[in-house]
Amino acid sequence: MLFISICSALARCETADLELTKRVDIPAPYEGDALVYTVTLTNKGPEDATGVEVSDPLPAGVSYLWHRASRGSYNATTGRWIVGSLAASASAKLEITVSVDRGTAGREITNTAEVAKADQADPDSLPANGRLGEDDLGQVTIVPRPTAKVSGSLSGSLTAYPQSTTAQVTKFDFDLRVYANFILTLSGLTVNSLARLDLAGLEYEALTIGAVVGWLQITEMLIFGRKLDGELAFQRRSLTVQGQLQGLQLRNLLTWAADAPSRFDDTLTISGKAAAGATIASEAKLCLGPGCDHPLSYERITISGISLGGVTFQSITTFRPAEPIEERLALQFKLAELAVVNASLELWPALLVSSVVLTATNDLWRVVLNYDSQLNFSRGTVSLILPLAHGLSVRSTTTITPGEELDHLLSAVVQAGPWELMNTTVFSQGQFQSTEFSLQLASAGLGFLLSARFTPTGLEYVLSSLRIEF
Numbered sequence: 001m002l003f004i005s006i007c008s009a010l011a012r013c014e015t016a017d018l019e020l021t022k023r024v025d026i027p028a029p030y031e032g033d034a035l036v037y038t039v040t041l042t043n044k045g046p047e048d049a050t051g052v053e054v055s056d057p058l059p060a061g062v063s064y065l066w067h068r069a070s071r072g073s074y075n076a077t078t079g080r081w082i083v084g085s086l087a088a089s090a091s092a093k094l095e096i097t098v099s100v101d102r103g104t105a106g107r108e109i110t111n112t113a114e115v116a117k118a119d120q121a122d123p124d125s126l127p128a129n130g131r132l133g134e135d136d137l138g139q140v141t142i143v144p145r146p147t148a149k150v151s152g153s154l155s156g157s158l159t160a161y162p163q164s165t166t167a168q169v170t171k172f173d174f175d176l177r178v179y180a181n182f183i184l185t186l187s188g189l190t191v192n193s194l195a196r197l198d199l200a201g202l203e204y205e206a207l208t209i210g211a212v213v214g215w216l217q218i219t220e221m222l223i224f225g226r227k228l229d230g231e232l233a234f235q236r237r238s239l240t241v242q243g244q245l246q247g248l249q250l251r252n253l254l255t256w257a258a259d260a261p262s263r264f265d266d267t268l269t270i271s272g273k274a275a276a277g278a279t280i281a282s283e284a285k286l287c288l289g290p291g292c293d294h295p296l297s298y299e300r301i302t303i304s305g306i307s308l309g310g311v312t313f314q315s316i317t318t319f320r321p322a323e324p325i326e327e328r329l330a331l332q333f334k335l336a337e338l339a340v341v342n343a344s345l346e347l348w349p350a351l352l353v354s355s356v357v358l359t360a361t362n363d364l365w366r367v368v369l370n371y372d373s374q375l376n377f378s379r380g381t382v383s384l385i386l387p388l389a390h391g392l393s394v395r396s397t398t399t400i401t402p403g404e405e406l407d408h409l410l411s412a413v414v415q416a417g418p419w420e421l422m423n424t425t426v427f428s429q430g431q432f433q434s435t436e437f438s439l440q441l442a443s444a445g446l447g448f449l450l451s452a453r454f455t456p457t458g459l460e461y462v463l464s465s466l467r468i469e470f
């Protein structure tokens with residue numbers, strides 16, 4: 001109403017509704033990437049617009065490369081796009097290509113463009129007032145990611161084997177191993193390299209390349225061995241393709257061995273959720289080439305996690321060509337709120353129970369009893385865990401076999417923060433076998449282990465290892 005009354009008072013009054021949008025093709029670019037900002041300016045009329053200018057200064061964090069304007073001219077230094085005239089219902093487009101500066105990872109970089117001036121009045125926006133929400137202003141924000149991230153770990157172990165007479169160490173044999181694992185992550189691509197160095201030289205090297213393509217994750221692993229003359233020899237190759245489609249998990253593993261390059265093995269696994277929280281997985285194996293017994297050699301269906309009346313079932317059905325179906329059923333239930341009973345039954349092909357494993361556990365003790373096909377007691381295990389004060393706990397595990405003496409394992413652990421001091425002593429058939437003392441540090445980024453094992457003949461070895469993650 002205000003506009004109409006002012007316009008009616010003026011000799012000449014024209015309006016042109018200018019609308020501006022801005023978008024970017026890569027909202028989360030990597031440092032160094034080139035990306036394109038696109039500004040679209042539309043005149044919604046009713047009159048033609050003249051003397052139109054747009055301000056679009058580039059923000060800190062990106063550097064100008066080139067531009068293309070469908071109308072008028074753009075000056076990257078001033079950030080001004082001189083559009084000129086724009087007829088009613090017409091649009092003009094400005095594309096600015098920039099590169100993302102180094103050191104901008106994690107920063108929000110906002111680029112704003114707005115109509116700076118026009119000869120005509122705009123019914124719903126004012127030029128150059130910087131107000132968000134008006135239709136003559138467009139804004140996009142990018143958050144760059146680091147170009148490449150290198151992580152990995154270095155670990156090494158030194159084992160000393162003493163050559164001893166009855167009570168005296170005469171000399172040590174050393175075994176030194178160093179593992180280097182480097183992981184490079186770049187634009188969705190992961191390269192993982194593992195090398196092992198021991199006293200004989202660089203012995204082993206594996207290279208894994210992983211990429212994400214749409215809903216598929218593809219991983220190729222190449223395993224090499226380095227000969228003593230330094231030549232790298234291909235050993236084995238595998239390709240894993242996995243992903244999720246329509247609620248189903250798919251995993252396809254193809255392997256080629258260096259000693260039989262014309263043969264390849266393929267394993268396809270499909271799994272998904274079913275009723276009552278159960279997971280159903282099916283596995284099929286295909287072998288092509290020389291040395292394969294059956295083209296389709298193996299197939300298995302596993303149903304796990306079905307809960308009925310407090311009993312959890314797991315069923316594994318195995319099919320092999322020209323062989324009867326095998327069925328293995330496991331179930332778990334609680335007994336009198338104190339113990340959990342695990343039973344495992346192998347049912348087919350003979351439709352006879354061939355073994356039963358009964359396990360009873362609570363926080364402090366654990367009893368495992370094995371029965372053979374005639375349901376005779378075959379082996380049992382009793383475990384006792386005693387947590388004491390000051391991080392000290394004592395554990396005793398005894399294995400009972402009919403007609404034989406007890407096997408016994410006794411261990412004591414003291415924990416203080418990331419440090420753990422442990423002693424383990426093993427008795428078999430009533431005879432002392434070994435005792436081992438170890439001191440371990442397990443913390444993020446750093447690991448350390450020092451241990452020594454004694455047997456009835458004396459010191460067996462001293463092992464120390466160090467792990468550094470970066």
Ligand SMILES: [Ca+2]
Pocket residue numbers: 017018019122123124125135136
């Ligand atoms: Ca407008």
Ligand SMILES: [Ca+2]
Pocket residue numbers: 114115125126127128129130131134136137
């Ligand atoms: Ca405005």
